[in-house]
Amino acid sequence: MTFPLVSMYLYEGYEVQNSGNWVASLLPSFNSITPLIILWAISIFGSIGSFLRKYFRILYSLLLFLIIALTNGADFDHDLFAWFYISILFIFEGRDEKSDKAILDFSKLTIVLIYFMSGFWKLFYSFKAFFNESLGYFHFEGLREIIKESHHLTNHSWPIIDVIPSVILFLIGLGIVILELSGLFLYFKKRSYLYLWASSIIIFHLLTVLTMRVEFVSNIILIGIIFLLGKSTKLQSSPYHR
Numbered sequence: 001m002t003f004p005l006v007s008m009y010l011y012e013g014y015e016v017q018n019s020g021n022w023v024a025s026l027l028p029s030f031n032s033i034t035p036l037i038i039l040w041a042i043s044i045f046g047s048i049g050s051f052l053r054k055y056f057r058i059l060y061s062l063l064l065f066l067i068i069a070l071t072n073g074a075d076f077d078h079d080l081f082a083w084f085y086i087s088i089l090f091i092f093e094g095r096d097e098k099s100d101k102a103i104l105d106f107s108k109l110t111i112v113l114i115y116f117m118s119g120f121w122k123l124f125y126s127f128k129a130f131f132n133e134s135l136g137y138f139h140f141e142g143l144r145e146i147i148k149e150s151h152h153l154t155n156h157s158w159p160i161i162d163v164i165p166s167v168i169l170f171l172i173g174l175g176i177v178i179l180e181l182s183g184l185f186l187y188f189k190k191r192s193y194l195y196l197w198a199s200s201i202i203i204f205h206l207l208t209v210l211t212m213r214v215e216f217v218s219n220i221i222l223i224g225i226i227f228l229l230g231k232s233t234k235l236q237s238s239p240y241h242r
Helices: 002-012 022-026 034-047 053-071 081-092 097-131 142-154 166-189 191-212 217-237
Strands: none
Touching: 034 053, 053 081, 081 097, 081 217, 097 166, 097 191, 097 217, 142 166, 142 191, 166 191, 191 217
16 A cells, blocks of 8 residues: 555655755755655565564654654644554554454544544634634535635636535535534444545545645555445455555
């Protein structure tokens, strides 16, 4: 599973260090981070073996952290931080079925918490926007303006955005917030339905690619492994067992 992420980095052209954060300021300047990516890819082989497996997994997570930090300025990559957190959890995986199940459960909880917080902040800023008479998810034109704003950043256009009825976009926007918030409830109350939630999140990410060219490739891969493949194969489909 390292290959898709490495390919994504190479495709996006993240080759030069960004010096705009505290991590980069502590390290010497690099002309290219390709050596780090190669070491990161190699570390996966030690992560699935038996010799010093825990230490290879620590190395895997550390290299991933450095790659993310060095290529994303002041911000921690919104696309890869879930993968980073899950990689830390797998450092503590044991060699028995009970440990496997515990790590898988914690991985699911981590992901639903990440999306819960995403939904929470959408809710918070939409309430704030509503009382400030600006646009948010509680405004009929809120989602339309969010999509159009993203078009300015990505140089992408979606022609039908102007012909979709406002009420439809409003309901879709509310559905996105409810979807992100609902994962935490399902985890504690209806865990057997989490695979439906995960499938909906994947569809949501695919739609953001279509409408805004906002790509969360690693999240789609990770959610598919943890919730969909992991539903039947448990940790055999984890990032360290592929």
